[in-house]
Amino acid sequence: MEPCAYQFRPMTKADLPLIKRWLAMPHVVEWWGEPDEQFGLVSGDLDHPAMDQYIVHFDGRPFGYLQCYRLTDWNIGFGPQPEETRGIDQFIAEPDMVNRGHGSGFIRAFTTRLLADGTPRVVIDPDPKNTRAIRAYEKAGFRRDGLVETPDGTALLMIREA
Numbered sequence: 267m268e269p270c271a272y273q274f275r276p277m278t279k280a281d282l283p284l285i286k287r288w289l290a291m292p293h294v295v296e297w298w299g300e301p302d303e304q305f306g307l308v309s310g311d312l313d314h315p316a317m318d319q320y321i322v323h324f325d326g327r328p329f330g331y332l333q334c335y336r337l338t339d340w341n342i343g344f345g346p347q348p349e350e351t352r353g354i355d356q357f358i359a360e361p362d363m364v365n366r367g368h369g370s371g372f373i374r375a376f377t378t379r380l381l382a383d384g385t386p387r388v389v390i391d392p393d394p395k396n397t398r399a400i401r402a403y404e405k406a407g408f409r410r411d412g413l414v415e416t417p418d419g420t421a422l423l424m425i426r427e428a
Contacts (some may be wrong), residue, residue, distance in 0.1 A: 271324055271325055271371075272322060272323065272324055272371065272372040272375045272376070273322070273323040273324075273326070274320040274321075274322060274323075274332065274372075274376060275320060275321045275323060275328075276318070276319070276320060277312065277319035277320055277321050277331070278312075279312065281321055282305075282309055282312075284321070284328065285305065285308055285309070285331060286301070286305050287359075288331060288357070288359035289301040289304045289305050289308070291359060291361070293361060293364060294357050294359060297357070297392075297393060297396055297399070298357060308331075308333070311333070316335055316336040316338075316339035316340070317333060317334075317335045317336075317339075318333065318334045318335070319331070319332070319333045319334075320332045320333070320334075320376075322356070322372050324363070324368060324372070327360075329358060329359060329360040329363045329368070330356060330357060330358045330359055330360070330363070330368070330372065331356060331357055331359065332354060332355070332356040332372070332373075332376060333354065333355050333356065334352050334353070334354050334376070334380070335352065335353050335354075336350075336352060337351040337352060337353045337389065338351075340353060342416055342417055343414045343415050343416040343417070343421075344389060344391070344414055344416075344423055345414070345423075347387060347389065348386040348387050349386075350384070350385055350386055351385070351386060351387040351388070351389060352380055352385050352387075352388050352389075353388070353389050353390065353391070354373070354376070354377070354388060354389075354390050355390070356369075356372075356373065365398075369398075369399070369402035369406075370401075370402040370403070370405035370406040371406075373402065373403065373406040374405070374406040374407055377406065377407065377426050378407075381426070381427070381428040382428075385428075386427065386428060387425055387426070387427045387428075388408075388425070388426045388427075389411075389423060389424065389425055389426075390403055390408060390423075390424045391414065391416060391421035391422065391423055391424070392421065392422055392424065393419075393420075393421060393422075394413065394420060394421070394422045400422065400424070403424050404424075406426070407426045408424040408425060408426045409424065409425055409426070410422060410423075410424055411423040411424060411425045
């Protein structure tokens with residue numbers, strides 16, 4: 267995957283129907299959970315100053331969601347991290363885009379830009395049973411740091427640094 271093929275368009279209120287539809291897709295529900303609850307959280311963060319939300323496009327086609335947050339505002343169980351560390355969460359929504367290398371591709375493109383712009387560290391916390399996501403994060407340059415306890419349960423903390 268060529269990083270330049272991915273675009274990260276800031277999410278707006280006009281995207282909420284798309285996000286609501288995506289969150290209800292079975293392969294998204296599997297790891298994100300109950301769609302209405304998740305929609306409330308995602309839509310509620312739209313104007314939060316420490317949260318950046320994006321619709322991810324590939325060759326102009328929207329296919330995924332990415333949120334990037336200032337970890338100091340949400341550090342719940344990740345332990346001490348450098349100042350200005352960012353956390354990310356994302357999903358590929360369109361089923362025909364899953365298992366084609368796009369996960370590692372767009373995550374690498376996004377985090378490479380963050381690190382180049384001065385962010386010292388990016389963290390992500392997949393469910394330890396989500397082996398497909400963990401492989402994608404490793405391909406995107408993340409390393410396993412260890413298991414952590416979060417309000418959502420046990421997670422695998424993964425780190426990418428400059």
